[in-house]
Amino acid sequence: AQKITQTQPGMFVQEKEAVTLDCTYDTSDPSYGLFWYKQPSSGEMIFLIYQGSYDQQNATEGRYSLNFQKARKSANLVISASQLGDSAMYFCAMREVNTGFQKLVFGTGTRLLVSP
Amino acid sequence: DAGITQSPRHKVTETGTPVTLRCHQTENHRYMYWYRQDPGHGLRLIHYSYGVKDTDKGEVSDGYSVSRSKTEDFLLTLESATSSQTSVYFCAISELEGNEQFFGPGTRLTVL
Numbered sequence: 001a002q003k004i005t006q007t008q009p010g011m012f013v014q015e016k017e018a019v020t021l022d023c024t025y026d027t028s029d030p031s032y033g034l035f036w037y038k039q040p041s042s043g044e045m046i047f048l049i050y051q052g053s054y055d056q057q058n059a060t061e062g063r064y065s066l067n068f069q070k071a072r073k074s075a076n077l078v079i080s081a082s083q084l085g086d087s088a089m090y091f092c093a094m095r096e097v098n099t100g101f102q103k104l105v106f107g108t109g110t111r112l113l114v115s116p
Numbered sequence: 117d118a119g120i121t122q123s124p125r126h127k128v129t130e131t132g133t134p135v136t137l138r139c140h141q142t143e144n145h146r147y148m149y150w151y152r153q154d155p156g157h158g159l160r161l162i163h164y165s166y167g168v169k170d171t172d173k174g175e176v177s178d179g180y181s182v183s184r185s186k187t188e189d190f191l192l193t194l195e196s197a198t199s200s201q202t203s204v205y206f207c208a209i210s211e212l213e214g215n216e217q218f219f220g221p222g223t224r225l226t227v228l
Contacts, residue, residue, distance in 0.1 A: 004158075035216060045159075045206060045219035091158055103174065104149075104217060106158035 003027065004092050004107035011112050013082045020067070021077040021110045023092030031097040034075040035104065036066065039089040048090075051075055082114045119143055120220035122207050128226045135194040137223050139207030141187075147210040148190040149174075149217060150182060152203040159206065165190055197227045 005024045013019040025034065036048040051059045051066045059066040067076040079086055092107045119142035129135050139148060147166055151159040151174075161174030163182040171182050179201060181193045194201055204224050208217040 037219075043204070043222050045208075045222075047216045047218060050216055093159075103161055103164070104159075105175075106160070108156060108158045 003105045004094050006092055006107035006110050008110045011110055013112065013114055015084060015114055015116050016081055018078060018080045019082055019112065021090050021112065023075045023077065023107060025073050025075060025094050027094065027096050029096040033095045035093040036077045037091045037093065039091065084114050084116065087112060087114045120207060120209055120218060122220040122223045124223060125221065126224045128228065129197055130228050131198055132196050135197050135225065137192045137205055139190040139220055141209050143209060144187060145209040145211045148184065149208040150192045151206045151208065152176065153206060154203050162192065199227050201225065202227045
């Protein structure tokens with residue numbers, strides 16, 4: 001079974017609008033962490049935001065927020081007020097304690113295109 | 117930005133030849149990782165290191181070996197490259213176990 005599922009291969013949004021990128025995960029480990037990374041066309045991987053399984057509040061970092069719904073095993077990334085520079089691939093990733101805390105498992109990514 | 121460099125950035129080689137990719141960090145982070153990125157697969161962990169001379173296998177380790185003789189350098193070796201190892205290879209580092217990982221710029225390897 002896929003550990004991380006990103007069901008949206010591509011998403012389109014207009015500049016200044018908000019967009020939600022979906023991520024669901026599968027784990028039986030009570031302790032885990034969820035990450036989002038951005039990969040622009042230049043190729044580098046940029047860390048955006050982190051959510052721990054025991055965190056009481058949803059993580060936020062500037063225009064990025066993580067909509068963490070533990071019971072539904074989802075960790076959607078919300079980008080508010082989209083900018084042209086947000087056009088990129090976005091990857092959701094998870095680490096679990098029982099498979100090695102330092103190992104990240106990535107989803108297949110969602111390509112976001114922001115139009116003027 | 118985390119100080120991570122990868123060399124070479126691009127390489128074309130022939131099947132059966134050995135290839136070594138280098139990752140160098142200036143952050144003195146304990147943990148280092150090698151991933152490969154292929155279309156439809158996201159990033160997959162090849163090997164990682166949790167200290168000098170301490171390494172372990174990841175999800176797709178077959179055909180690869182690693183070495184870490186210094187904190188700042190993590191080498192990935194393809195002993196005998198195959199076309200299935202054509203990929204983009206990323207190195208990553210993290211300061212503490214479980215923390216976010218910071219990635220290098222990547223190496224595009226083509227095996228003909």
